Amino acid sequence: xxxxxxGGAKEGAAQSNQALQVASLRTEYLVNPIGIEVRQPRLSWxxxxxxxxVRQVAYQIQVATSREALARGxxxxxxxxxxxxDQSVFxxxxxxxxxxxxxxxxxxxVWDNHGRSSAWSEPAxxxxxxxxxxxxxxxxITYNWEEDTSQPQPAPMLRRTFRVExxxxxxxxxxxxxxxxxxxxxxxxxxxxxxxxxxTSYHHRLQYQTYxxxxxxxxxxxxLGVILGDGWYRGYLTWSxxxxxxxxxxxxxxQLEITYEDGRTxxxxxxxxxxxxxxxxxxxxxxxxxxxxxxxxxxxxxxxGYDDSDWRGVRVLEHPKDILIAPIGPPVRRIQEIRxxxxxxxxxxxxxxxxxxxxxxxxxxxxxxxxxxxVTLRHAEVLDKHGNFYTENLRRARxxxxxxxxxxxxxxFEPHFTFHGFRYVAVSGYPGELTPEAITGxxxxxxxxxxxxxVSSDSLLNRLQLNIQWGMKGNFLDVPTDCxxxxxxxxxxxxxxxxxxxxxxxxxxxxFFTKWLGDVAxxxxxxxxxxxxxxxxxxxxxxxxxxxxxxxxxAAVVIPWTMYQVYxxxxxxxVQYPSMKAWVEYMRRxxxxxxxxxxxxxxxxxxxxxxxxxxxxxxxxATTGRDFLATAYFAYSTRLLAQAAEVIGKTDExxxxxxxxxxxxxxxxxxxxxxxxxxxxxxxxxxxLAIQFDLLPEHLRAEAGRRLAEDVRAHNMHLTTxxxxxxxxxxxxxNTGQLDVAYTLLRQTTYPSWLYQxxxxxxxxxxxxxxxxxxxxxxxxxxxxFNHYAYGxxxxxxxxxxxxIDTETPGYxxxxxxxxxxxxxxxxxxxxxxxxxxxxxxxxxxDPQTFVLEVTxxxxxxxxxxxxxxxxxxxxxxxxxxxxxxxxHRAYQDGADVVVEVGSGTYRFTYSPSAELVRxxxxxxxxxxxxTMSF
Ligand code: RAM
Numbered sequence: 001x002x003x004x005x006x007g008g009a010k011e012g013a014a015q016s017n018q019a020l021q022v023a024s025l026r027t028e029y030l031v032n033p034i035g036i037e038v039r040q041p042r043l044s045w046x047x048x049x050x051x052x053x054v055r056q057v058a059y060q061i062q063v064a065t066s067r068e069a070l071a072r073g074x075x076x077x078x079x080x081x082x083x084x085x086d087q088s089v090f091x092x093x094x095x096x097x098x099x100x101x102x103x104x105x106x107x108x109x110v111w112d113n114h115g116r117s118s119a120w121s122e123p124a125x126x127x128x129x130x131x132x133x134x135x136x137x138x139x140x141i142t143y144n145w146e147e148d149t150s151q152p153q154p155a156p157m158l159r160r161t162f163r164v165e166x167x168x169x170x171x172x173x174x175x176x177x178x179x180x181x182x183x184x185x186x187x188x189x190x191x192x193x194x195x196x197x198x199x200t201s202y203h204h205r206l207q208y209q210t211y212x213x214x215x216x217x218x219x220x221x222x223x224l225g226v227i228l229g230d231g232w233y234r235g236y237l238t239w240s241x242x243x244x245x246x247x248x249x250x251x252x253x254x255q256l257e258i259t260y261e262d263g264r265t266x267x268x269x270x271x272x273x274x275x276x277x278x279x280x281x282x283x284x285x286x287x288x289x290x291x292x293x294x295x296x297x298x299x300x301x302x303x304x305g306y307d308d309s310d311w312r313g314v315r316v317l318e319h320p321k322d323i324l325i326a327p328i329g330p331p332v333r334r335i336q337e338i339r340x341x342x343x344x345x346x347x348x349x350x351x352x353x354x355x356x357x358x359x360x361x362x363x364x365x366x367x368x369x370x371x372x373x374x375v376t377l378r379h380a381e382v383l384d385k386h387g388n389f390y391t392e393n394l395r396r397a398r399x400x401x402x403x404x405x406x407x408x409x410x411x412x413f414e415p416h417f418t419f420h421g422f423r424y425v426a427v428s429g430y431p432g433e434l435t436p437e438a439i440t441g442x443x444x445x446x447x448x449x450x451x452x453x454x455v456s457s458d459s460l461l462n463r464l465q466l467n468i469q470w471g472m473k474g475n476f477l478d479v480p481t482d483c484x485x486x487x488x489x490x491x492x493x494x495x496x497x498x499x500x501x502x503x504x505x506x507x508x509x510x511x512f513f514t515k516w517l518g519d520v521a522x523x524x525x526x527x528x529x530x531x532x533x534x535x536x537x538x539x540x541x542x543x544x545x546x547x548x549x550x551x552x553x554x555a556a557v558v559i560p561w562t563m564y565q566v567y568x569x570x571x572x573x574x575v576q577y578p579s580m581k582a583w584v585e586y587m588r589r590x591x592x593x594x595x596x597x598x599x600x601x602x603x604x605x606x607x608x609x610x611x612x613x614x615x616x617x618x619x620x621x622a623t624t625g626r627d628f629l630a631t632a633y634f635a636y637s638t639r640l641l642a643q644a645a646e647v648i649g650k651t652d653e654x655x656x657x658x659x660x661x662x663x664x665x666x667x668x669x670x671x672x673x674x675x676x677x678x679x680x681x682x683x684x685x686x687x688x689l690a691i692q693f694d695l696l697p698e699h700l701r702a703e704a705g706r707r708l709a710e711d712v713r714a715h716n717m718h719l720t721t722x723x724x725x726x727x728x729x730x731x732x733x734x735n736t737g738q739l740d741v742a743y744t745l746l747r748q749t750t751y752p753s754w755l756y757q758x759x760x761x762x763x764x765x766x767x768x769x770x771x772x773x774x775x776x777x778x779x780x781x782x783x784x785x786f787n788h789y790a791y792g793x794x795x796x797x798x799x800x801x802x803x804x805i806d807t808e809t810p811g812y813x814x815x816x817x818x819x820x821x822x823x824x825x826x827x828x829x830x831x832x833x834x835x836x837x838x839x840x841x842x843x844x845x846x847d848p849q850t851f852v853l854e855v856t857x858x859x860x861x862x863x864x865x866x867x868x869x870x871x872x873x874x875x876x877x878x879x880x881x882x883x884x885x886x887x888x889h890r891a892y893q894d895g896a897d898v899v900v901e902v903g904s905g906t907y908r909f910t911y912s913p914s915a916e917l918v919r920x921x922x923x924x925x926x927x928x929x930x931x932t933m934s935f
Contacts, residue, residue, distance in 0.1 A: 019049060019050050019051065019116060020047065020048070020049050020054070020110070020112055020116045020117070020118040021047070021048040021049070021118050021119070021121075022045045022046070022047060022048070022108050022109060022110055022118050022120075022121040023045070023046055023048055023121065023122070024044075024045060024046040024837070025043070025044070025045050025106070025107075025108065025121055025122075025124035026043070026044040026045070026124075026835075027041045027042070027043060027044075027106075027124070027125075027126040028041055028042055028126075028328060028510075028511060028514075029328070029329075029330075029508060029510040029511035029514070029567075030126075030328075030330070030511060031124070032124055032125050032126065033126050033127070034103070034126070034127035034172075034210050034211075034212060035127060035128075035129040035130075035172075035174070035208075035209065035210020035326050035327070036126055036127070036128060036129055036326050036327075036328065037128065037129045037130075037131055037325065037326040038328065039097070039098060040092050040093050040094075040098075041092075041093050041098075041126055042090040042091060042092050042093070042571070043061060043090075043091050043092075043093060043106060043108070044088065044089045044090055044091070044835055045088055045108050045110075045121060046088070046835075046836060046837045046858070046859070046860075047088065047110060047112070047118070047836075047837070047858075047859035047860050048837070048859065049112070049859045049904070051114070051886075051905070052886050052887030052902075052903055052904060052905030052907075053113070053114075053886065053887040053889075053902070053903030053904060053905060054112050054113065054114065054859040054860065054903065054904045054905075055086055055112060055113045055859075055860055055862070055903065055904070056085075056086050056087075056088050056110045056111070056112055056113075056859075056860045057084065057085075057086065057111050057112060057113050058082050058083060058084045058085065058110065058111040059080070059082075059083055059085060059087070059088065059091070059108055059109070059110045059111070060079070060080055060081060060082050060083065060108065060109050060110075061078070061079075061080040061091065061106060061107070061108045062076050062078070062079050062080070062106065062107055062108075062120075063076060063077045063078040063079075063093065063095055063104050063105070063106045064076050064077055064104070064105050064106075065077060065102060065103065065104060065105070066105065067105050067123055069105075070105045070106070070107055070123050071123070077095050077096065077104065078093065078094060078095025078096070080094060082111075086813075086860060088110070088836065088860050089567075089568055089811060089813070089835045089836065090567075090568065090569065090570075090571070098128050099128060100128055100129070100130055100131040100132070100135060101127075101128060101129075101130070101172070101257075102127065102128050103125055103126070103127040103128075104125060104126055104127070104128075105123045105124070105125045106123065106124055106125065106126075107120045107121045107122070107123045107124070108120070108121050109121065112859075127210070129174070129208075129210055129326040130174060130208075130324075130326075133321040133322040133324060136174075136253065136255060136321045136324070137255060137267055137269050138174075138253050138254055138255040138269035138270045138271070139253070139269065139270055139271050139272075139316045139317075140178075140251045140252070140253050140270070140316065140317040140318070140319040140321075141158070141251060141252055141253075141270045141271065141272065141274055141314040141315065141316055141317060142156075142249050142250060142251040142252070142314060142315060142317045143156045143158065143250075143276035143277075143312065143313075143314055143315075144276070144312055144313045144314055144315045145276075145312060149234065149243065149244055149248040149249075150243065151243075151283075152230060152235070152283035152284070152285045152288065153230075153278075153283065154278035154279070154281060154282050154283065155227050155228060155229050155278065155279070155281035155283075155284055155416070155417070156227070156228045156250060156276055156277075156278060157225060157226070157227050157228075157276065157277055157278065157279050157298070157301060158225065158226045158227075158228070158252055158270075158274050158275070158276045158314060159223060159224065159225040159226075159274065159275050159276070159301060159302065159306075159308060159311070160223070160224055160268070160273055160274040160275065161221055161222065161223045161224075161304050162221075162222055162223075162224070162256075162266075162268045163220060163221055163222070164217050164218065164219055164220065164222055164258065164266075165219075166219075166260040166261065166262060166264065167260060167261040167262075168214060168217050168258055168259070168260055168261070169214075169259045169260060169261045170212070170214050170258075170259045171212070171213045171214045171216075171217050171256065171257065171258045171259070172210055172211065172212060172213065172256070172257050173185070173190060173210070173211045173213045173224075173254065173255070173256045173257075174208055174209075174210055174254070174255045174256075174257070175190075175196075175197075175208060175209055175211070175226075175252075175253065175254040175255070176196075176197040176206055176207065176208035176209065176253050176254075176324065177196075177197060177226075177228055177250065177251060177252050177253065178202075178233050178234075178246070178247055178249065178250055178251040178317075178319065179228045179229055179230055179231050179233040179234060179250035179251070180195060180196065180197075180228065180229040180230070180231035180233070180417045181196055181197065181226050181227065181228055181229070181252060182196075182226065182227045182229070182416060182417075183211075183224070183225070183226045183254070184224070184225045184226070184227075184302035185213055185216040185217070185222070185223070185224050185225075185302065186216055186217070186218060186222055186223060186302065186303055186304065187223075187300065187302055187303040188216055188302075190211050190213060190216065191209070191211045192333055192334070193209060193331035193332065193333060194331070194332040194333060194334070194444055195231070195332045195417075195419075195477070195478055196209050196331065196332075197209060198327065198329075198331070198332075198478045198515075199231075199232045199478050199479050199491075199535055200325075200515070200518070200519050200522075200535060201519045201522040201523045201534070201535045201536065202232075202233060202246045202247075202323075202535070203246065203323070204323055204519075204522040204523075205323055205325050205518060205519065205522055206323045206324055206325065207324075207325055207326065207327045207515075208253070208324050208325075208326065209327065209331075210326070213256070217258065220304070221304035221305065222304055223301075223302050223303050223304045223306065224254070224256060224268065224302070225301055225302030226252055226254065227281065227416065228250040228251075228252060229250075229281075229284050229416060229417025230250070230284065230285055230286075230417065231286060231417055232245070232246070232286065232535075232537075233245075233246045233247060233250070234246065234247060234248055234249075234250065235285045235286050235287070235288075235417075236285055236286070236287045236288060236396075236397075236487065237286075237287075237490075237537050238487070238488065238490065238537055238538060239395060239396070239486075239487050239488055241287070241396050241487055242537075242539075245537050249317065251317045251319060252270050252274075253270055253319075253321070254269065254270040255267060255268075255269050255270070256268040256269070271316075272313070272314060272315065272316055274313075274314045275308045275311035275312065275313065275314070276311060276312050276313065276314050277298070277308075277310075277311040277312060278296075279296050279297060279298045279301070280292050280293050280294055280295075280296040280297045280298075281416055281417075282296075284415060284416050284417035284418050285417070285418055286417070286418055286419065286489065287396070287397035287398070287399065287418075287486075287487050287489070288397065288398045288399070288400070288418070289379075289398055289399050289400040289401045289402070289415065289418050289420065290401045290402070290415035290416060290417070290418050291401075291402045291404075292401070292402065292403050292404065292413060292415065292416075293404040294403065294404060294405055294406035294411060294413070295371060295372065295404060295405075295406045295407075297406065325518075327515065328511050328514050328515050329446065329478075329511035329512040329513075329514060329515040329516075330446050330447040330448050330449075330511055330512060331446070331447060332444055332445060332446050332447065332477055332478050333444065333445075333447040334361070334442050334443070334444055335443050335444060335445055335447065335473070336443045337364075337440050337441060337442060337443070338355050338356070338357060338359060338440070338441030338442075338443060339436065339440065339441070340353045340354060340355055340356070340436045340439050340441070341354050341355065341356035342354040342356075342436075343434060343435075343436060344383075344387070344424075346383070346387050346388045346389055347386055347387055347388055348386075348388045348389070350388070350389045350426045350428070351426065351427050351428065351430070351434055352383070352389055352424050352425065352426050352427070353424065353425040353427060353434070353436070353439045354423065354424055355422070355423050355424070355425070355441045356423070356763075357423060357441075357470065357763045358381050358421070358422065358423040358470065358474070358762075358763045358764040358786055358787055359421075359422065359423065359441055359443050359470070359473075359474065360419055360420070360421050360422075360443065360444065360445065360473065360474040360475075360477065360484040360485075360787070361419055361420070361441065361442040361443045361444040361445075362401065362414060362415050362418070362419060362420055362441075362442055362444075363377060363401075363414075363425055363439050363440060363441055363442065364412060364413070364414045364439070364440040364442055365377065365401075365403055365412070365413045365414075365438060365439060366410060366411070366412055366437065366438045366439075366440075367403070367405060367410070367411050367413070367430065367431065367438060368409060368410050368411065368431065368432070369405050369407065369431030369432065370405065370407050370431065371405055371406055371407025371408075372404065372405065372407070373404070373405040373407075373429060373431050374402055374403070374404050374405075374429045375402070375403045375404075375405070375427065375428070375429045375430050375431075376400060376401075376402050376426075376427070376428045376429050377400065377401040377402070377403070377425050377426070377427055378391065378398075378399070378400045378425065378426040378428075379399045379400070379401075379420040379421070379422035379424070379425055379426075379485075380394070380422055380423070380424045380425075380426070381393070381421060381422055381423055381424070381485055381785075381786040381787065382423070382424070382772070382778075382786055383424060384776075384778070385775075385776035385777060389424060389426045390778070392778075392781035393485075393486060393778065393781045393784040393785065393786075394485055394486045394487070395486045395487045395488075395781070395782070396487045397485065397486050397487040397488075399418070399420040399421070399422070399485065401413075401415045401418070401420075405431075414442065419444060419477065419484065420484075420485065421474060421483065421484035421485025421486075421785075421786075421787050422485065423763065425439060427439070443473065444477070445473045445474070445476050445477050446476045446477060446478055446509075446512050448476060448507035448508050448509050448512055449507065449508040449833075450469075450506065450507055450833075451504075451505065451506060451507055451508050451832060451833040451834075452505040452506040452507075452799065452830070452831065452832045452833070453829075453830065453831045454795070454798055454799060454802075454803060454828070454829075454830045454831075455828070455829050455830075456802070456825050456827060456828040456829070457825050457826035457827045457828070458747065458824075458825055460747075460749065460755045460758050460759065461746070461747070461755070461798070461825075463758045463763075464754055464755060464758050464794075465795065465798065466763075467757075467758065467762055467763060467764050467765050467792065468502060468506065468765060468789070468792035468794075468795040469506050470763060470764045470765075470787075471764050471765040471787060471788065471789035471792045472499075472502075472503055472506055472507060472789055472792070474764060474787045474789075475495075475787065475788075475789050476503070476507070476509070476512060477489075479491040479516055479519075479534070479535065480492075480495065480496040480499070480503075480512075480513075480516060481495075482495045482767075482785070482788055482790075483767065483785035483787055483788050484787055485785060485786075485787060486785060488785075490533040490537065490538075491516065491519075491533050491534045491535060492532065492533050492552070493520070493530060493531065493532060493533065493534055493552040493553060493554075493555035493556075494532075494549070494551050494552035494555065494603065494606065494723055494724075494790075495723070495788070495789065495790045496516070496555050496559065497551065497552065497554055497555035497558050497559060498551075498723055498724070498726070498727040498790050498793045499727075499789045499790060499792060499793050500513070500555075500558065500559045500562045500563075501562050501566070501727075501793070501796040502727075502789075502792060502793050502794075502795035502796045502799075503789075504562065504563070504566040504567075505795060505796065505799045505805075505832055506795065508833075510563055510566075510567050510569060510572075513559055513563060513572075514563075514572060514575075516534065517556075517559060517560060517572065517575075517576050517579070518575075519534050519535050520534045520555065520556050520559075520576075520579060521556070521576065521578070521579035523535060523536040524547075524556070524579055524582060524583070525545045525547060525548075527545075527582075527586055527589075528582030528583050528584075528585050528586030529545050529547040529548035529553060529583075529586050530547050530548065530552070530553035530554075530555065530556045530579075530583050531545070531546055531547035531553075532546050532547050532549055532552055532553075532603075533546075534555075544601070548586060548590075548600055548601070549600070549601060549602045549603050550597070550602045550604075550626070550629050550630035550633045550634070551602075551603070551629060551633050551723070551724045552603060553583055553586075554583070554633050554636070554637045556576070556579050556580055556582075556583045557580045557583055557584065557637040557640050557641055557644075558636075558637070558640065560572045560573055560576040560580060560644070561573070561640045561643070561644060564644070564647065564810050564811075565807065565810050565811075566807070566810075566811070566812070567811055567835060568809075568810045568811020568812070568813065568835070569811075570647060570648065573644045573647055573648050574648050577644060577645070577648060577650070580637075580640075580641050580644060581641060581653075583637065584634075584637055584638050584641045584657070584660075587630075587633075587634045587637070587638075588634075588638075588660065591630075591631070591634055591664075594667060595631070595634070595663055595664045595667035595668075596627060596631050596667055596668075596671050597627060597630035597631045597634050598626075598627035598630070598631075600630070602626040602629065602630055603723070604624065604626045604629055604722070604724070605623065605624045605629060605683075605685045605721065605722035605723065605724045605725050606722045606723040606724070607722045607723060607767065607768050607769070608623055608624070608683075608685065608720060608721055608722030608723075608725065609715075609718070609719065609720040609721070609722070609752045609769055610623075623683050623685075623720070624681050624683045624685040624686050624722075624724075624725070625680075625681050625686075628672055628680065628681050628686060629685075629689070629724060631664065631667070631668050631671070631672070632668065632689045632690065632693055632695060633689075633693075633724075634664055635661055635664040635665055635668055635693055635695055636689075636693040638657055638660050638661040638664060639657075639658075639661040639693075639694070641657045642654050642655075642656075642657035642658040642660075642661055645657060647810075665695055668695050669695070669696070669697070672686075672690075673690070673695075673696060673700070676700075676703070677696070677700035677703035677704055677707070678707070679704065679707070682711065683711070683720065683721075683725070684708060684711050684712065684719060684720050684721050684725055684729060685720075685721045685722065685724060685725025685729075686725075687704050687705075687707055687708035687711065687732065688708060688721065688725045688728045688729045688732040689724065689725065689728060689732075690704055691704050691705060691708070691728075691732040691735060691736055692728040692731055692732050692735070701736055702736055702737060704736065705732065705733065705735070705736020705737055705738050706736070706738070708732060708733060708736070708738065709733060709738040709741040712733075712741050712744070712745060713741075716928035717741075717744050717745070717748060717925075717926060717927055717928035718745070718748060718750070718751075718752055718753060718928070719745050719748075719752060719753065720752065723790050723791075726790070726791055726793060726794065727790075727793035727794070727796065729742075729745065730742040730745060730746060730794060730797040730801065731796075731797055731800075731801070733745070734797070734801050734820060739820055739822050739920070740822060740823070740920070740923075740925070742797070742801075742822075742823075743822045743823025743824070743825075743925050744823065744925035744926060744927060744928075746794070746797075746798075746802075746823060747823050747824065747925050747927065748925075748927050748928075749927060750774075750927070750928075751769060751770055751773075751774060752769035752770065753769070754791065754794055756769070756770075757769075757771070757772070760772050762786065764786055764787040765787065765788055765789050765790070765791050765792040766785070766786050766787075766788060766791070767783070767784060767785040767786070767787075767788035767790070768783075768784060769791070771784050771785070771786055798830075799830055799832060801819075801820050802819065802820065802821075802825070802828055802830075803819055803828050803829075803830030803841045803842075803843075804816075804817050804818040804819030804820060804841050804843075804866070805817060805830055805832050805839055805840075805841050806818065807834075808864060811834075811835065812834040812835065812836055812839065812861060813836065813860070813861050813862075814861065814862055814863070814864075815834075815839060815857065815861055815862075815863045815864075816863065816864050816865075816866070817839075817841045817853075817855045817857075817863055817864070817865045817866065818864075818865070818866035818868075819841055819843050819853065819866075819868065820868060821843055821845070821868060821917065821920060821921050822920035822921065823920070823925050824921070824922065824923060824924035824925055825921065826844065826845055826921065827842070827843060827844035827845070828841075828842065828843055828844075829841075829842035830842070831856075834858060834861075836858040836859070836860055836861045837858030837859060837861075838856055838858055839855075839856060839857065839858060839861075840854070840855060840856035840906075841853070841854075841855050841856075842854045842855075845913065845917075845918065845921045845922070848913075848918050848922075849912050849913075850910060850911075850912065850913075851869070851870075851910070851911055851912070851913035851917065852908065852909065852910050853865070853867055853908075853909045854906065854907065854908045854909070855902075855906070855907050855909075856905070856906045856907075857902060857903070857904045857905060857906075857907075858904055859904040860904065861904060862889075862901065862902065862903050862904070863901070863902050864899060864900075864901055865899070865900045865901075865902055865907070865909070866894075866897050866898075866899055866900075867897055867898040867899075867900065867909055867911065868896070868897050868913075868917055869896055869897065869913045869914035869916055869917025869918075870896075870897055870898040870909075870911045870913065870914070871893070871898070871911070871912070871914075872891060872892065872893045872898050874911045874912045875891070875898050875900075875909055875910070875911040876909070876910045876911065877900075877907050877908065877909055877910075878907075878908055882898070882900060882909065885907070886905075887902050887903045887904070887905045887907065888900055888901070888902050888907075889901040889902060889903065896914060896916065898911075
């Protein structure tokens with residue numbers, strides 16, 4: 001009896017501990033990072049609870065240098081003590097200065113508003129990197145032969161051996177390169193990161209990686225081997241296919257540090273004692289692809305005992321070390337594998353494997369055959385209207401891999417320092433019959449955690465959402481790029497600027513952007529102009545810095561601000577503030593006293609819809625005047641800068657920039673807006689930006705919305721916007737009472753529209769509204785990518801307005817769920833994984849009498865939920881009247897809607913919808929006739 005009773009009590013205690021838990025511990029944006037250099041890392045965690053309305057009222061963090069010390073709660077480096085606070089995201093480490101190389105274990109426990117305390121979390125850790133250039137005892141080394149760097153060269157392989165004498169407690173490899181590297185220790189690949197050391201503004205910032213290689217070492221003789229690739233450093237870059245943009249010599253910097261159980265330490269560095277040679281990789285280039293001759297493999301070259309007597313030597317290279325930085329974003333990794341859906345034989349005679357998805361990475365080839373057989377893999381995004389393999393839009397990027405067999409049973413090949421954007425692979429030279437088993441697609445990208453899903457009753461929109469996500473996978477490859485396939489693949493600032501908010505719904509990209517913004521600042525001109533592409537690899541033309549274009553350069557301001565909105569990341573504002581301010585000051589000087597910015601080069605509303613007769617004007621996007629766009633963005637970025645200054649406590653500057661913003665706004669109105677609200681540029685983009693950037697006097701906003709809607713109607717219910725107007729277009733409509741028109745555009749299926757490309761079979765976002773024309777011919781091959789995320793920026797509206805997931809205060813601690821159903825959609829389900837945990841919003845019109853909205857609010861947050869078209873008396877939560885449901889703080893009627901303030905938890909609201917809501921949901925949008933446009 002007694003035993004049973006005790007058992008029961010114990011179980012009960014365990015359960016009550018489980019009822020409130022802390023999990024998902026994060027340092028900065030990362031989980032258990034090693035080799036970081038943030039001096040005061042910020043710690044975040046998530047609460048988990050089985051009950052509603054949970055808020056953290058206090059926390060305690062403990063940090064120790066060993067797991068054991070942490071578990072005992074003794075010999076701590078830092079104990080925050082109990083801190084009365086609801087902060088669970090980005091709590092800065094507050095202990096003594098962090099030591100280089102040291103690993104810090106930490107745990108946290110919390111108390112909630114129901115008087116409960118959690119158990120300590122599972123321990124997490126972070127580990128510091130080297131923290132200063134003096135810590136590098138290694139020397140930069142390079143192979144000692146000459147090369148013809150006007151073309152790709154065989155990849156150098158560098159190697160050295162060393163002895164391990166004793167029991168190893170820990171070993172770290174600190175490593176970077178000029179060019180790309182792939183490291184192996186004793187025959188095993190070090191880590192799983194790809195395209196290391198990553199792409200940064202190499203002359204100012206070069207990342208090094210830290211690997212825990214303790215388990216790769218063995219007693220006695222060991223061997224370290226590194227292959228170098230051209231990469232961004234000296235491979236082909238830009239459409240002028242320039243080589244050697246950063247330098248023409250590949251080099252290695254490596255430092256392997258071993259600590260023995262007995263406290264001895266040993267350092268193996270890159271130094272003149274290394275050996276070097278070339279081997280199977282005859283060339284490997286990002287745009288061009290790889291040639292791999294397996295007959296030249298050097299079996300066992302990264303293992304001890306290998307005979308390297310015929311290898312050449314290396315020499316020391318002078319190159320700075322004070323540019324070295326530690327990564328803060330996620331590395332590029334293999335993320336998923338894809339099986340082919342078909343093997344096709346084209347009219348032109350190619351054997352083509354269809355991966356079923358436009359993807360980025362490469363294929364793994366399995367093959368058997370005689371030595372010397374050459375298998376060639378070419379990659380393309382599309383087949384032409386005849387079903388032939390189409391590569392013209394790749395311009396000069398060959399993206400071709402060649403594998404030369406060694407003739408020894410089954411051989412497996414994957415390329416090393418290249419990636420391709422493709423759905424189709426043309427295979428030639430394959431010995432025997434090609435079967436789908438021979439080919440596996442390897443999808444690679446920056447390993448951001450996926451954070452969003454969005455599905456609805458419309459399968460076309462669901463495909464659009466997938467295409468947006470695939471566009472992101474394909475173009476978040478260490479830097480945010482425009483495209484992944486042609487001879488470009490650059491960090492275009494405008495594309496990133498317009499897509500950032502959507503990206504932040506679909507993935508945790510705080511670290512990714514933190515890194516890139518560092519390069520934005522590093523590559524800014526002394527006058528403050530932000531380059532068109534970052535890292536900047538475009539030459540000056542006519543003595544002009546390749547930057548400073550409106551809407552592109554504004555990435556420097558818009559993206560940090562967006563990160564603050566989405567993640568509550570204040571520090572990014574502090575760090576980027578000088579860069580943000582320099583850009584605004586640049587615009588102010590360019591605009592001059594009248595504050596109308598009418599100088600300089602601008603891409604304008606890039607790739608906006610062009611009326612047929614103007615098609616010849618190449619890449620127009622110019623239907624909205626550039627001075628209009630530039631002045632609008634000048635105002636917008638100035639306002640954001642003022643807000644950022646406020647947030648980080650620069651009150652005087654905040655006032656100063658607010659005044660500047662007001663003055664620009666006035667100038668804008670004087671120049672571009674008539675007293676009756678007619679905007680000088682009669683385009684959708686002009687009205688959209690005027691509304692969204694809050695440039696109009698309040699009383700003219702609705703009128704602007706009406707005119708915008710009218711323009712949509714004038715184009716038979718089609719959009720006409722380019723890169724700058726598109727991301728804001730639907731917001732401008734829904735914010736001015738034109739929700740129906742917004743939905744009509746979203747669900748439009750004829751050109752130009754989002755779903756037109758879906759209907760044409762797109763599996764990623766296209767660069768142009770008509771990348772494939774209705775007659776199945778292609779747009780101009782000189783600029784026609786099938787994997788460009790800019791128009792995917794509509795994803796933000798799908799999450800924020802259709803599903804209604806938004807934040808009220810920066811970072812989602814106070815959030816808002818306010819779906820605006822319509823457009824004939826019967827139901828929508830969206831989830832967004834915030835730093836606090838999962839936010840969800842699903843709505844459905846079950847029948848004309850029953851509307852259901854189900855929401856999930858993560859612990860330690862609260863939400864304002866707006867139930868559209870509801871009467872308070874009819875609203876139930878679960879089976880109860882809404883006011884009496886647990887977790888509901890307040891419910892009240894607000895015009896046609898009911899507003900419910902809730903604490904955390906999952907809630908299911910059911911009510912009888914207003915006739916107007918039923919109408920909006922049931923009326924299929926009038927999508928009008930296809931346009932054969934003339935103005
Ligand atoms: C194209 C790029 C990019 C765009 C620039 C202006 O070359 O692909 O998308 O930002 O032009």
